[in-house]
Amino acid sequence: MKADVYLDYAAGAPLRPxxxxxxxxxxxxxxxxxxxxxxxxxxxxxxxxREVIAAALGADPAEVVxxxxxxxxxxxxxxxxxxxxxxxxxxxxxLVGATEHHxxxxxxxxxxxxxxxxxxxxxxxxxxxxxxxxxxDHLRRHGAETSLVSLMAANNETGALQxxxxxxxxxxxxxxxxxxxxxxxxxxxxxxFKASGLAxxxxxxxxxxxxxxxxxxxxxxxxxxxPLAGGGGQERGxxxxxxxxxxxxxxxxxxxxxxxxxxxxLDALLGPLDRLIAARPExxxxxxxxxxxxxxxxxxxxxxxxxxxxxxxxxxxxxACSTGSACTAGVAQAxxxxxAMGLGSAASSAVRVSVGHASTxxxxxxxxxxxxxxxxxxxxxxxxxxxxxxxxxxxxxxxR
Amino acid sequence: xxxxxxxxxxxxxxxxxxxxAEAGHDVxxxxxALMRNRAQTRQGARGCCSIEDASDARRSADILGLDFYVWxxxxxxxxxxxxxxxxxxAAGSTPNPCVRCNxxxxxxxxxxxxxxxxxxxxxxxxxxRLTLEPPxxxxxxxxxxxxxxxxxxxxVVLRRAIDRAKDQSYVLAAAGPQALARCVFPLGExxxxxxxxxxxxxxGLPVSAKPDSYDICFVADGDTQxxxxxxxxxxxxxxxxxxxAAVGRHAGAYGFTVGQRRGLALGRPAADGRPxxxxxxxxxxxxxxxxxASALSVDGFGVRAPLWLAPGPEQAIRSAGExxxxxxxxxxxxxxxxxxxxxxxxxxxxxxxxGLGVGVGLGGRSEVALEVALEAPLRGVAPGQxxxxxxxxxxxxxxxxxxxx
Numbered sequence: 195m196k197a198d199v200y201l202d203y204a205a206g207a208p209l210r211p212x213x214x215x216x217x218x219x220x221x222x223x224x225x226x227x228x229x230x231x232x233x234x235x236x237x238x239x240x241x242x243x244r245e246v247i248a249a250a251l252g253a254d255p256a257e258v259v260x261x262x263x264x265x266x267x268x269x270x271x272x273x274x275x276x277x278x279x280x281x282x283x284x285x286x287x288x289l290v291g292a293t294e295h296h297x298x299x300x301x302x303x304x305x306x307x308x309x310x311x312x313x314x315x316x317x318x319x320x321x322x323x324x325x326x327x328x329x330x331d332h333l334r335r336h337g338a339e340t341s342l343v344s345l346m347a348a349n350n351e352t353g354a355l356q357x358x359x360x361x362x363x364x365x366x367x368x369x370x371x372x373x374x375x376x377x378x379x380x381x382x383x384x385x386x387f388k389a390s391g392l393a394x395x396x397x398x399x400x401x402x403x404x405x406x407x408x409x410x411x412x413x414x415x416x417x418x419x420x421p422l423a424g425g426g427g428q429e430r431g432x433x434x435x436x437x438x439x440x441x442x443x444x445x446x447x448x449x450x451x452x453x454x455x456x457x458x459x460l461d462a463l464l465g466p467l468d469r470l471i472a473a474r475p476e477x478x479x480x481x482x483x484x485x486x487x488x489x490x491x492x493x494x495x496x497x498x499x500x501x502x503x504x505x506x507x508x509x510x511x512x513x514a515c516s517t518g519s520a521c522t523a524g525v526a527q528a529x530x531x532x533x534a535m536g537l538g539s540a541a542s543s544a545v546r547v548s549v550g551h552a553s554t555x556x557x558x559x560x561x562x563x564x565x566x567x568x569x570x571x572x573x574x575x576x577x578x579x580x581x582x583x584x585x586x587x588x589x590x591x592x593x594r
Numbered sequence: 595x596x597x598x599x600x601x602x603x604x605x606x607x608x609x610x611x612x613x614x615a616e617a618g619h620d621v622x623x624x625x626x627a628l629m630r631n632r633a634q635t636r637q638g639a640r641g642c643c644s645i646e647d648a649s650d651a652r653r654s655a656d657i658l659g660l661d662f663y664v665w666x667x668x669x670x671x672x673x674x675x676x677x678x679x680x681x682x683x684a685a686g687s688t689p690n691p692c693v694r695c696n697x698x699x700x701x702x703x704x705x706x707x708x709x710x711x712x713x714x715x716x717x718x719x720x721x722x723r724l725t726l727e728p729p730x731x732x733x734x735x736x737x738x739x740x741x742x743x744x745x746x747x748x749x750v751v752l753r754r755a756i757d758r759a760k761d762q763s764y765v766l767a768a769a770g771p772q773a774l775a776r777c778v779f780p781l782g783e784x785x786x787x788x789x790x791x792x793x794x795x796x797x798g799l800p801v802s803a804k805p806d807s808y809d810i811c812f813v814a815d816g817d818t819q820x821x822x823x824x825x826x827x828x829x830x831x832x833x834x835x836x837x838x839a840a841v842g843r844h845a846g847a848y849g850f851t852v853g854q855r856r857g858l859a860l861g862r863p864a865a866d867g868r869p870x871x872x873x874x875x876x877x878x879x880x881x882x883x884x885x886x887a888s889a890l891s892v893d894g895f896g897v898r899a900p901l902w903l904a905p906g907p908e909q910a911i912r913s914a915g916e917x918x919x920x921x922x923x924x925x926x927x928x929x930x931x932x933x934x935x936x937x938x939x940x941x942x943x944x945x946x947x948x949g950l951g952v953g954v955g956l957g958g959r960s961e962v963a964l965e966v967a968l969e970a971p972l973r974g975v976a977p978g979q980x981x982x983x984x985x986x987x988x989x990x991x992x993x994x995x996x997x998x999x
Contacts, residue, residue, distance in 0.1 A: 503711060506663055510622075527666065575710035 199557045202516045203401075203550030204350055204378060204491050209448075210403035210551060216447035217405060220440045227428060227436060236439045243442035250453050251376075251397065251412055252386030259411045259429045260437055264377040264398030267411035268297040268344075269304075270422055270432060271373040271394040276305040276341040277420035279371075285341040286311030289332060291324045291356060292534040297396075298344050298375055299530075311341065315534075321482065322354035322535045329361050337368030342393070345372065347379035351531045351546055353481045353488030355383070362391035371417060377401050377409075381452030382460070382489050387412050394419075399441070403551050404448035408441035455551065460490030463549050466562045467492055476569060480532065480544060491548040493532075495540045499572035504545055507568040513561050516546045543576075595714040596620045597778060600700060601654055601662070603647030605794045605801045606719030606781055608654035612797055613780035614717040615658060621717070623655040623662045626704060628671040628695075629812060650801050657798055665707070667699055674698040676812055680825050683848040686875035687978025687997060691810055692925070693765050696720075701769035705776060715776045721755035722763040722989075723782030724774060749904055750775040754987040757786045764925050767982045767992035771903045819857070822849045831880035833858065835870065836889055847880045853890055853974025860884070871974075874998070891971040896937065897964050897981050897993035907983065907990050911936050911964070920984045921966055923975050923995065929984045931969040964993065 200208065220239045224232030241255065248255040261267045272288070279285045290302045292315040302313040314332070316324045324345055333340060343365050345356050362372045371393030379385060381402045387395060394417065398409040413419065413432070425434025461484050468484050471477045471494050480493040496504055501517035508515050517529075532541035547561065597619040599611035615621040625648050648664055655662035675694045682689035700718060708716050726748040752774055755761040766774070784790050787806075794802035813821045826848060833842035842860040844850070854872040864870050864886070873885040902908055910917035911934060920929035966981060977997040983990045 502666060503707070507711065509663075510661070571711060575707050578706040578710035 197512070199513050199560050201547045201549060201553075201557060201561060202514050203553070204546060204548035205516055206400050206406065207403040207550045208552055209400075209405060210451055212451050213399075213404045213444040213448040217440050217444035220443035222439045222443075225436055226439045227426065239443050240437050240439035243439070243446035246446035246450055247397075247410060247442075248412075250449050251380070251395070252388050252390075253412045254415065256415055256430075257387065257412050259413055259432050260442055261409050261411055261429075261433055262407055263400070263409040264295075264375065264396050265297040265409075266422075266433075267396035267398070267409050268295070268373075268375055269301045270411050270419065271396060271413070272298055272301040272342070272344055273305040273308070273422060274419035274432070275371055275373065275394065275417070276302075276311065277309045278418045279341040280309050280311075284310065285339050287332070287336050287340040288313045289316055289329065289340060289343040290314070291316050291345045292318050293322055293324075293349055293351075293354070293531040294344060294346055295350055295375055295377070298346070298373075302344065305341075316343075316345065318534050320536050322349055322352050322480075322531065324356050324361070326357050326360050326364070330364050333364055333368045333370060337370060340368070340370045343370060343372045344375070346375040346377075347383060347385070347395075348488040348491075349531060350378045351529055351544075352493045352535075353378075353491035355482070355487060358392070359390065366391055371414075376412075378488055378491070381449065381455070382457045393417050399445035399448060402448050402452040404445040405441055408438050408445050410445075452551065457489040458485075460549055460553070461485060463553055463555060463558055464490065464492055464547070466555075466558050467547060467565075470562050470565060474566065474569075476573070477565075478540075480535070480537070490550060490553075491546065493544055493546045495537070495543045496545065496569045496572060497540070497543065498576055499543050499569055500576050501542055501544050503572040503575040504543075504568055507571055508545075508561070508564060511564045511568065513564055515561070516548075517544060595778075596622070596712060597715050597717050598704075598708040598711075598713040599623045599660070599717040600704065600719075601625050601651035602719070603650035603654075603801065603804075604719065604807065605791055605799065605804055606721070606787075608651075608658070608719070608799050608801055609784075609790050609794050609797070610717050610719040610778075610780040611654070611660060612658050612793075612799075614778055615660065617780070619715075619717075619778070621658075621660055622713070623651070623658070623660040624704075624708075625651040625662070625664045626671075626699065627664050627666045628668055628675075628699070630668045650804065654799050654801055657800075665704070667703055670703045671695070671699055671812075674703075679810075679812075680822070682978045683822055684826055684877065685997075686847060686850075686877035688851040688976040689978050690765075690925075690980055691812075693768050693980050696765050697768040697770075701766075701773035701777065705773055709776065715778050717778040717780060719781055720762045720766055720779050721757060721760040721781050721784065722766050722779050723753040723755060724777055724779050725751050725753070727751045752903055752989040753782070754984075754989070755782050755784070757784060760784075760787050762925075763984075763989045764922055764980065764982045767903065767989045768901060768980060770901050774903070819845070819849045822846065829880055831882070833860065833882045833884055835864070836873070836883070836885035841870075841884065844882050847875050847877045847882050850875050850882050852976040858882075858884065887973065890973040892968070892973075892975050893971055894932075894965060894967040895975050895981075895998075896996040897966055898996045900963055900991060900993040902991040904990055907934065919990065920986075921968070922982045922984065923972070923979060929982075930972060932983075933967045933969075934983065935965050935967065937963065937965050 222236040222239050224236050226236035226240045244255045244258045248258045276288050288302050288311055290298055306313045316328055318324055345358050345361050347358055348355050358374050365372045373394040374392050376395045377398045380397050393414050395412045400406040419432055421432045428434055428437055471479050476497045478495045481487050505515055505517050528541040532544055597614050599614055599621050601607045601623045611623055652662050675691050678694055679689045679691045705716050728748055750771055754763045791802050809816045829846040831844055831847055832840045833844055835841045850872045852872055855869055870884040871890050873889045874883040907917045916933050916935045918933050921932040922929040977995050979995050981993050981995050
């Protein structure tokens, strides 16, 4: 079987050899939290990794709290901050971007269910950008009753870059902490935690070629956060459980390598796809123009096709892309991100292509070669899906 | 052929996919997601709609080495199956959602999508046999000058499964001849369900011992009455006996089935102390009528939206005025000798809309196309259910049982 062309880095990047090597070589002979020499060696591996990650993100090592990944980091920030800020007085309003990842949206819902309050979505415009005026207006009226604001750096489906700095500056005036999901942004955008004015930021190793199962919440040292689970009190008492020193070493190795690469090369790789999207009338870009969004990611719609059928056809051609957001049972559903942007029924015709550290021009050329025919077939399949048209549309395909 | 195998997550469809691949077809597996808000784990005996079932299907595909996809048909399922289920009950008839799902979801929406994506056929785990045969070769009583001419194209013939106990031809007839011509039923020749389970175990399929599904998949807890009340709203009314006396109350005339005995909660026993059955449902008057078993027997019934799998029956009805066959009115019932006749005042069927007739709402007498006369009286013929016409083990047509005039 022909090797698959992997064009779904935003879902998860293949493990970098350097990360695998770091995982295998990490000197972790014992539990890093014990009191003997093997423990100290493991602890050293863990803390060296913490230092590398902190340096890469403009944070102090003490501000890096290892978690099982981006989702847990989001949960800890959103639920943990909302909970902690209900005292000494209740702060019921929790503000989240309408196009956040489910890891933020769902944890906002859980937070208000468990600790009281209301989760409010910050609306986005048709480019998917959060409405800063909405935030300003809300904070002016309810700043003292707002627990936190969560706004991602770069959207995982469209690559739109959110006005995080503007929101952080506004929130600072009201003393409201801001959390930002950096899962997609790390290694692609210039990020500096200290300069950002953020209270917290979530990162994930596997989006940049590290292992699945480790991530971190970068959390300002003065912030009080309610832990999600109790236990041995590791990681500032916020994330109990034996820390994964080996995974941390691999995460650090992947991040170090990612930071050394020029993200603009990823956009250059996608040039042929950008030209195809511009040239074909049935394709319409959803992502910001090249150079203005997250490097290496493109979302576009195929008029009259279902994204599900298109991804199936591309998969059969050995091209691994994605629709909006994949759900538990592998069902592609219309993305809340695209619906929030006002795409309506076109939301179910969206495809996401994302490249990364091992992508080559041949990968993108293979996609560009296969896409027009796949789009045409997917349009025919969509036409055949409706019951009323089923037989008629099928008949036009009778020659096959 | 390029074959799309529909995997429900159960044992039958998994073995069917394995057999299709072994027969040399290029098989891709697909699981249909039929509901938006699916339970995480299987509940009771509903065997295809939870996320656990999707996972079972994926594991089967893994073991068989097949590419696997989940296709979201939940919008179509709601529109074409669930809504019809509610409408049919609301009109006092009894829907058959499995027939409907086969007719519109599997063999229409899925099949046409598969076709547009380059598949030659779909394979399912139904127990029925499908063959291509010369016209009417096995049905001498259907031989007609048109169809028996030499060189006529072979036609698709649907027959009962070898294992009569598992036979599902009754729920397949409504798919119609064009759809059936693009189907593969690899289990039609299987000697028994036990043999299929044994084959699954031998192939290492983890679903080999998974329980069979019986209930309506979208009624989460098996409580059809509760589902109908939640979706249609309660509408309390009276239960009347054959003398017109009120003998009980109901929460909605919908949700009863002609022939039903249980769940009536009648206040006082019948004068003769014998069990009473639902004999008629009048949703306009919001009345359920009950009567003795003898009132359930019918000598015949009207049907509408007939769909024929071969030209023979229609030719016989047109030329001889009647067609002798056997008719089956329940999924697990016997096929009984019957004569099908054109009704004098029937509106001719619309050939552009084969089988598209919606279960109810349109069920007036003028819609009744044919009359089915039974050789011996039959009990519990429920409006809304399928009447499937057989000649021996061969399936020749499908129609919907019409409400009594």
